[in-house]
Amino acid sequence: MTNIENKKSEALSRMITLGLHPRVMQKFQDGGVTCSELTEDGSFLHREPTAEELESIGAFQKEHNCLVYYAIKTHTDIGTMLALLYVSDNVEEWASDMLDIQAKTPMAYVINYDAEWCSEFGSIGVANVCGQLVRTE
Numbered sequence: 245m246t247n248i249e250n251k252k253s254e255a256l257s258r259m260i261t262l263g264l265h266p267r268v269m270q271k272f273q274d275g276g277v278t279c280s281e282l283t284e285d286g287s288f289l290h291r292e293p294t295a296e297e298l299e300s301i302g303a304f305q306k307e308h309n310c311l312v313y314y315a316i317k318t319h320t321d322i323g324t325m326l327a328l329l330y331v332s333d334n335v336e337e338w339a340s341d342m343l344d345i346q347a348k349t350p351m352a353y354v355i356n357y358d359a360e361w362c363s364e365f366g367s368i369g370v371a372n373v374c375g376q377l378v379r380t381e
Contacts, residue, residue: 251333252273255313259314261342261345262350262372264314264377265375268314268375277293278315279294279314279326281317281318282319296357301328304330311330311331312329312330313331315328316329322362323359325355325356326354327352327353329350354366
């Protein structure tokens with residue numbers, strides 16, 4: 245099992261590679277997570293996770309022994325989704341994870357709040373907008 249300090253260091257490396265804003269990285273170093281959201285009316289927000297989202301993040305981290313470093317909320321035809329970018333315990337996968345991040349297709353756990361049975365692990369497409377991430381696919 246990897247200790248939390250190694251995961252935090254790896255998360256910061258991933259955040260730098262993704263080009264996240266320094267305030268987002270500082271917030272993470274201070275123990276917080278930033279959530280970006282493309283709202284249903286097309287507005288782009290970066291904000292604190294809601295209580296429900298924090299509960300989801302905490303449950304995911306506990307169940308999978310992962311460290312979440314960023315969250316992206318999207319509203320789609322198949323439900324409201326929260327993509328969690330995370331660092332796992334599988335150190336041997338970190339190099340390939342970084343290649344995915346460099347290609348802007350990080351591995352994420354995506355929670356579908358409207359159809360929980362659709363929640364799953366997988367690669368998602370992301371784009372950087374002013375130091376924040378939006379989901380592209």
